[in-house]
Amino acid sequence: MASVDTTTAQRANGQDQAHPPQIPVVNPATGAVIAHVPDLPAARVAELAVRGRAAQPGWQALGFDGRNRVMRRMQKWIMDNADRVVATIVSETGKTYEDAYVVEINYTGGALDFWCKNAESFLAEEQIHASTLAVKGKKMVVRYEPLGLIGVIGPWNYPLTNSFGDCIPAMLAGNSVILKPSEVTPLTSLLLAEGFAECGLPEGVFQVATGRGATGSALVDEVDMIMFTGSTATGKKVMARAAETLTPVALELGGKDPMIVLADADLERAANLAVFYSMLNSGQTCISVERVYVEEPVYDEFVAKVVEKVGALRQGESTGPATAEVGSMTFPRQLEIVEEHVRDALAKGARALTGGQRVAGDGLFFEPTVLVDVDHRMKAMTEETFGPTLPIMKVADAEEAVTLANDSPYGLGAAVFSGDRARGEQIARRLQAGAVCVNDALLNYVAVELPMGGWKASGLGTRHGAGGIRKFTKQQSLFISRLHLKRDPYGFPYRTGTSKALFKGMRLIYGRGRRR
Numbered sequence: 001m002a003s004v005d006t007t008t009a010q011r012a013n014g015q016d017q018a019h020p021p022q023i024p025v026v027n028p029a030t031g032a033v034i035a036h037v038p039d040l041p042a043a044r045v046a047e048l049a050v051r052g053r054a055a056q057p058g059w060q061a062l063g064f065d066g067r068n069r070v071m072r073r074m075q076k077w078i079m080d081n082a083d084r085v086v087a088t089i090v091s092e093t094g095k096t097y098e099d100a101y102v103v104e105i106n107y108t109g110g111a112l113d114f115w116c117k118n119a120e121s122f123l124a125e126e127q128i129h130a131s132t133l134a135v136k137g138k139k140m141v142v143r144y145e146p147l148g149l150i151g152v153i154g155p156w157n158y159p160l161t162n163s164f165g166d167c168i169p170a171m172l173a174g175n176s177v178i179l180k181p182s183e184v185t186p187l188t189s190l191l192l193a194e195g196f197a198e199c200g201l202p203e204g205v206f207q208v209a210t211g212r213g214a215t216g217s218a219l220v221d222e223v224d225m226i227m228f229t230g231s232t233a234t235g236k237k238v239m240a241r242a243a244e245t246l247t248p249v250a251l252e253l254g255g256k257d258p259m260i261v262l263a264d265a266d267l268e269r270a271a272n273l274a275v276f277y278s279m280l281n282s283g284q285t286c287i288s289v290e291r292v293y294v295e296e297p298v299y300d301e302f303v304a305k306v307v308e309k310v311g312a313l314r315q316g317e318s319t320g321p322a323t324a325e326v327g328s329m330t331f332p333r334q335l336e337i338v339e340e341h342v343r344d345a346l347a348k349g350a351r352a353l354t355g356g357q358r359v360a361g362d363g364l365f366f367e368p369t370v371l372v373d374v375d376h377r378m379k380a381m382t383e384e385t386f387g388p389t390l391p392i393m394k395v396a397d398a399e400e401a402v403t404l405a406n407d408s409p410y411g412l413g414a415a416v417f418s419g420d421r422a423r424g425e426q427i428a429r430r431l432q433a434g435a436v437c438v439n440d441a442l443l444n445y446v447a448v449e450l451p452m453g454g455w456k457a458s459g460l461g462t463r464h465g466a467g468g469i470r471k472f473t474k475q476q477s478l479f480i481s482r483l484h485l486k487r488d489p490y491g492f493p494y495r496t497g498t499s500k501a502l503f504k505g506m507r508l509i510y511g512r513g514r515r516r
């Protein structure tokens with residue numbers, strides 16, 4: 001089902017679809033080809049960049065109020081067209097209607113609302129108090145200028161949240177944007193280009209560069225900053241490429257998020273959230289529950305609850321609200337990775353208490369799978385699986401859980417469940433992850449006011465919060481002299497008396513205190 005008119009969308013996006021080769025877009029739940037999009041070569045990306053740069057000054061000149069007006073219209077457009085946007089997302093990702101509505105539409109509505117309300121204050125000029133003696137009396141100001149043209153490269157798992165979500169602050173900061181969606185899920189982005197055209201966004205401010213990895217690579221060469229969301233392996237390539245032009249990058253990468261369940265935890269809640277956040281979007285969520293460590297006294301009870309809940313999940317093509325809990329996977333290669341991780345775990349002694357294999361048929365379905373008797377020799381516990389699997393490991397105590405949770409190259413998210421909130425928080429502070437939830441999981445992502453970014457191999461920089469919009473700007477410091485002499489005391493020519501007085505003054509002011 002092609003729920004987007006790509007011809008109209010491509011026209012709205014200023015693309016001539018006659019020339020570039022076409023990429024087929026497949027509905028992964030059915031295997032049917034639902035549309036074709038152009039695979040833009042580097043020369044076409046360069047043309048988009050010229051158009052984007054030409055449009056940017058006018059967009060910046062509109063000011064916060066003018067830009068807000070357009071973005072608010074877009075917020076309304078998305079809500080008015082939510083069914084169509086959801087149908088498009090579902091058709092190209094295979095996810096369920098709920099995944100698309102709750103995680104994508106809801107996030108985007110909230111993000112548009114948040115950034116429209118806060119962009120101006122986050123980017124307001126700030127007068128800095130002069131505390132260094134040498135600059136007393138000077139006026140100091142920090143201000144922010146848009147970078148110009150931002151390249152946003154997005155993954156296939158959340159074509160709205162993880163691609164468009166970053167375009168919102170970038171555009172509200174006064175930049176124009178070229179969005180390169182995953183070749184697997186380009187239709188949502190094209191639909192948004194159509195929406196923007198209807199909302200009166202000046203041409204060239206938001207453009208979509210459909211294509212494969214080479215298109216993304218070409219985009220890196222053309223823009224003033226790259227906001228990349230995707231795998232750690234591709235993130236490294238993007239950063240290396242960007243280094244050639246000293247183009248700044250922000251990277252939101254992969255993860256292997258641990259969940260720790262302590263013996264005093266509310267097991268019913270912990271089991272519900274473990275199942276929900278490991279199976280949500282068929283497990284293809286960057287911050288999620290990828291592995292669980294449970295204290296020995298409650299291990300059996302926790303596993304029993306999880307197995308019962310996973311066993312009750314309905315899996316299949318989502319044809320409307322509440323028709324399935326677990327949809328298809330999105331990307332054929334990802335299904336192979338999931339198969340490989342489960343196979344590897346079983347070969348090394350793990351047991352699958354539910355699921356464990358691919359579902360026969362044309363769709364990309366993998367059975368919701370609970371693995372036990374797992375350990376860190378297995379890929380399912382150490383590498384990003386990104387599928388509907390939940391490996392659960394028994395640990396002697398919280399110390400072992402913390403050690404194992406931190407035994408990972410990744411550091412995106414984590415979760416701790418404990419009946420003692422203070423203890424849960426203490427443990428959260430010891431986990432090596434950019435975002436840690438206590439008695440919750442993943443929900444921090446929708447808190448647009450709370451920064452989120454990965455440690456270690458999970459990323460560079462943050463999205464959300466003040467930093468989530470300032471990264472799309474150049475920061476300028478103004479230093480303005482108000483009260484001054486014709487000649488500063490520390491200027492040329494040096495005079496013995498003045499120099500000695502300065503050195504003495506320095507020692508008097510900064511030389512106080514003791515060495516032991």
Ligand code: NDP
Pocket residue numbers: 153154155156157162180181182183184211212213214215216217218220229230231232233234235237238251252253254255285286287384386412454458459
């Ligand atoms: P990939 O890294 O494979 O691709 C991400 C994007 O980069 C795609 O648009 C891709 O295009 C493009 N790309 C591929 N090669 C290059 C290149 N050389 N230069 C520039 N761009 C390129 O990631 P996936 O799409 O597979 O997404 C899944 C990954 O994303 C998981 O690891 C997941 O954890 C991570 N992720 C992280 C999030 C976070 O916030 N930290 C959020 C969501 C996902 P194409 O698809 O056409 O090849």
